[in-house]
Each structure stands twice: as structure tokens, then as C-alpha cells.
Amino acid sequence: MLRAALIGFGSSGKTTLFQLMTSARETARAAHGKGETTVGISKVPDARLDRLTAMYNPRKRVPATVEFTDIAAAGAAGGAKALVDVAAYKNADALVHVVRAFQDPAVPHPSGSVNPARDAQAMEDELILADLGVAERRLERLDKDLKKMRSPDLERERDVIQICKAALEQAKPLRTLDLRGEDLKRLRGFQFLSAKPLLIVINLDESQLSGGDAAVQIDRAAQAAGLEGFLSHAATAAVAVCAKIELEIAQLEPADAAAFLADLGLTESGLDRVIRASYDLLGYISFFTVGEDECRAWSIPRGTAAQLAAGEIHSDIARGFIRAEVVGYDHLIARGSMAACRDHGEVRLEGKEYVVLDGDIINFRFAT
Ligand SMILES: Nc1nc2c(ncn2[C@@H]2O[C@H](COP(=O)(O)OP(=O)(O)O)[C@@H](O)[C@H]2O)c(=O)[nH]1
Ligand SMILES: [Mg+2]
Structure with a gap:
């Protein structure tokens, strides 16, 4: 399951977007203390799955999903103090x-004024500061352990963390570092926040939403919003939405919603874009898999x-592959149809090393 955590200043629209994007509403009173965490599941919109479902008319249609968490700010004001809840974000694959x-004017900003570039930078600084501490x-x-005994493994870890520390001290988020293979694995356990892919959702004013x-x-x-600097970073992406308009769309019947979007010159809702962008950002x-019983999308990292x-x-299918x-x-x-593809020699037989491509339709043969 892909996990994304919503972060940001109070009154930026996190909970509004969360409730619109997810169906689940259960509140997990997590042990980490600070705020209350709500977990919800979003279905990843995918026109391909829609078409496959139309073709097979299966009993079940199962889309890919992304899990979002929303954390209620601790203080009543929910100001900068609650900006980074390290424990709560730790298990997220993306922020x-x-x-x-x-x-x-009816929704005061905790910092007194609306300034997206300032807020984006403030969050980046907080993530970097938290990581620097770690x-x-x-x-x-x-250093203590290495004084007691020599260990090439720990020495390499020290080198990698020193590289990280140097970057953080120059205010560079770790997601901009080009670490690979073993080094990347070494870092995983630390769950550095600035190493996680970052999606910036710009919650626009209704007046800023133009068609096109x-x-x-x-x-x-x-x-x-003055955010170009951030978006030139690796593993950083942006989506623009207007939560207020999304709220209105959510209250319409699907056909009316489509007409409303078309009026605005849009082809899909901002929520769908946020969900899909989170999915894409994670690579x-x-x-x-298709059939009369079920048509289903499965999530894998590119290159699997x-x-x-x-x-x-x-696991049985992998074992008996x-x-x-x-x-x-x-x-x-x-x-x-699959039969017609077979007739035309378009169904390929692939071995276990075959790298699966986006959109592949697969039937696994396996021994039990
Ligand atoms: N005008 C306007 N108000 C919004 C928008 N998005 C959220 N709000 C309002 O801002 C307030 C705070 O939103 P909320 O989602 O609770 O923010 P959170 O503190 O980040 O979770 C609520 O009253 C929302 O209705 C928007 O796009 N436009
Ligand atoms: Mg909230």
C-alpha cells in the first residue's frame, strides 16, 4: 500500500481535501501523541481500468489505491509549532x-498573511531541521561505536550520513541527493523526511482558477506562487486545486459534475489529479489482471x-512462477479480446526476469 501524508500549516485545506479524496473516515488515535491521525483510502483514477471493466463486465472492479493520512494540528491555532510531526510522517512513502x-478573511492564516512561497520554504526548512537532528x-x-571497534559497514554508513549532513547544512533537502543502491538502503531506516518525494498541492482561490x-x-x-525553485528539485512535483470548487463538485451528480468541469474548461477534477500525481511521483x-470475475489494477514500482x-x-504465485x-x-x-490477441500472436510469454511495463495485462502461470 502506498502511503502519503498530508502536511502543511493550519487552515491550508488539508482536512477539506482529505475528506474529499478518501472514503474512509476512521480515526486512528495513534500512540505518537501530538495530533489525531485520520487514515483514508483513495482510489487511483485510471481510464484504462474503466475500459477493461467495460470489456469484461466483471463482478468486481478493483482500482489501485493510495492511503492518505491527515493529522489534526495539536494547538488550537495549529500554527507553525505543529508543522512537522516527525513521528506521524515517518511511515509515509511521500509527503x-x-x-x-x-x-x-473568514479563515485566518496562522502566520497572518497568505504567502505560498514563504510557507513552502518554511516547511522545507522544518523538514531539513528535523533530519539534521536525526x-x-x-x-x-x-563515532562512539567506531571507537570501540572497526567496521567497514559502519564506516560507510558514517560517510553517507556525513554527505547527508553536509547537504542539510546547506539547506538542501535529501531528495535532491543522488544516492543509489546500498547507500540508499542504509538511509531507509532513518526515514529522513526531506528524502521523501514531495508533492506540493497549491490550494488556489476560486478567482485564480481559470479554464484550460x-x-x-x-x-x-x-x-x-513563486514556487518554481522548488519544482526544479528532483522528486518534487506540484498540482493546483481549488478545494472550495472541489467541495461544490462533490455535491453534484456525476453528469452534472462533468458539465461543471467542462464549463471551467477542465477535463478532470483536481482531486483526481492530486491522487494520480501522488501515485506517479512515487514512481x-x-x-x-482481467476476467469475468474481476478486473484489477496492481501497483508496482517502475522496473519491477x-x-x-x-x-x-x-506469494504462492511468485513461488510457483x-x-x-x-x-x-x-x-x-x-x-x-484476449482470444483475438492470441490469434495475432500478440500474447507474449515472458519469464521471471521480464520487466513489467505500465498497462501490461498479465495472466500468471504458476505451479502449486
Ligand atoms: N475560501 C476557501 N476556503 C477554503 C478552501 N479550502 C479550505 N477552506 C476553508 O479553510 C478552513 C480550513 O480548512 P481545513 O481543511 O480544515 O484546513 P487544515 O487546517 O489544513 O486541515 C475551512 O473552513 C475550509 O472550509 C478554499 O479553497 N477556499
Ligand atoms: Mg485539518
Whole structure:
């Protein structure tokens, strides 16, 4: 399960977006103390799954999902003090920073004024500061241990953490570092917050929402908010939404909602864009299994081999893996059925090392 945590100043629109994006409402009174954490599941919108479902008319349609957490700010004001709840964000695969750009005298900003670039920087600084503390404490510990005994492994860890510390001291988030392989693995246990992919959600004013291409809107919003600097970073992306308009859309019947979006010159809701952007930012792709019983999207990191992908479905399928019957989404749609694809030699037999592609439709053959 992909996990994304909503972060940001109080009154930026986190809870509004969370409630719109997720169906679940259960509140997990987590042990970490500070705030109350609510966990919800969002279905990742995917037009391909819709078409496959139309083709197979299955009993069940199962989309890919992203889990979002929303953390209630501790203080009543929910100001900068509650900005970073380290414990609560630790298990997140990505952070979604809701940055307020909407003006509303009825909703005071905890810092007294609306300034998206300032807020984005303040959050970045907080993440970096939290990580610096973790790095420093770890280095102290490593120095102590290394005085007692020599260990090449610990020495390498010390080197990597020193690289991190140096970056953090220059106010560089760790997600901008190009660490690979073993070094990346070494860092994973520390759950550095500035190393997590970051999605900036710019919560626009109704007046700022103009029609047209979503990508153009995002660029325009990011520029207006002075956020270009952030977006040039690796593993950082942005989406522009207007929570207020999303609230209105959510109260409409689907057909009316589509008409409303079309009036605004949009093809999809901002919520759908946020959910999909979180998924894409994490480098996840979907493969599909299809049949009369169920059409389902499965989430895997880009570059996953077939046998590992099979394990997403069941460990037995990975263990008994014989081969994968694979057909590309476009082929299946063009031919209209799996049988027709087979007739045209478009169903490939792939081995366990095959790297699964986004949109592959797979039937795993396995021995029990
Ligand atoms: N005008 C306006 N108000 C909004 C918008 N998004 C959220 N709000 C309001 O701002 C207040 C705080 O929102 P909330 O989602 O609770 O923010 P959180 O503190 O970040 O969780 C609520 O009264 C919302 O209705 C928006 O896009 N426009
Ligand atoms: Mg809230």
C-alpha cells in the first residue's frame, strides 16, 4: 500500500481535501501523541481500468489505491509549532504539502498573511531541521561505536550520513541527493523526511482558477506562487486545486459534475489529479489482471520484474512462477479480446526476469 501524508500549516485545506479524496473516515488515535491521525483510502483514477471493466463486465472492479493520512494540528491555532510531526510522517512513502494560496478573511492564516512561497520554504526548512537532528544524533552514536571497534559497514554508513549532513547544512533537502543502491538502503531506516518525494498541492482561490489545460494551470499557479525553485528539485512535483470548487463538485451528480468541469474548461477534477500525481511521483505503475470475475489494477514500482510483480497478487504465485502471459493494453483494446490477441500472436510469454511495463495485462502461470 502506498502511503502519503498530508502536511502543511493550519487552515491550508488539508482536512477539506482529505475528506474529499478518501472514503474512509476512521480515526486512528495513534500512540505518537501530538495530533489525531485520520487514515483514508483513495482510489487511483485510471481510464484504462474503466475500459477493461467495460470489456469484461466483471463482478468486481478493483482500482489501485493510495492511503492518505491527515493529522489534526495539536494547538488550537495549529500554527507553525505543529508543522512537522516527525513521528506521524515517518511511515509515509511521500509527503503531500498543502500550500494555501486562497484568500479568505473568514479563515485566518496562522502566520497572518497568505504567502505560498514563504510557507513552502518554511516547511522545507522544518523538514531539513528535523533530519539534521536525526543525522547528528546518528553520527555521534557511530563515532562512539567506531571507537570501540572497526567496521567497514559502519564506516560507510558514517560517510553517507556525513554527505547527508553536509547537504542539510546547506539547506538542501535529501531528495535532491543522488544516492543509489546500498547507500540508499542504509538511509531507509532513518526515514529522513526531506528524502521523501514531495508533492506540493497549491490550494488556489476560486478567482485564480481559470479554464484550460491542467498542466498549464499548475505551471501558472506555481509561478504566481513563486514556487518554481522548488519544482526544479528532483522528486518534487506540484498540482493546483481549488478545494472550495472541489467541495461544490462533490455535491453534484456525476453528469452534472462533468458539465461543471467542462464549463471551467477542465477535463478532470483536481482531486483526481492530486491522487494520480501522488501515485506517479512515487514512481509507481499499474499492471492489470482481467476476467469475468474481476478486473484489477496492481501497483508496482517502475522496473519491477515479473516474478516480484506476481508476489503482489499472492506469494504462492511468485513461488510457483512458471511464466507470465502478457499483452499490452493498446493491443487488447485494439483487438477487443484476449482470444483475438492470441490469434495475432500478440500474447507474449515472458519469464521471471521480464520487466513489467505500465498497462501490461498479465495472466500468471504458476505451479502449486
Ligand atoms: N475560501 C476557501 N476556503 C477554503 C478552501 N479550502 C479550505 N477552506 C476553508 O479553510 C478552513 C480550513 O480548512 P481545513 O481543511 O480544515 O484546513 P487544515 O487546517 O489544513 O486541515 C475551512 O473552513 C475550509 O472550509 C478554499 O479553497 N477556499
Ligand atoms: Mg485539518
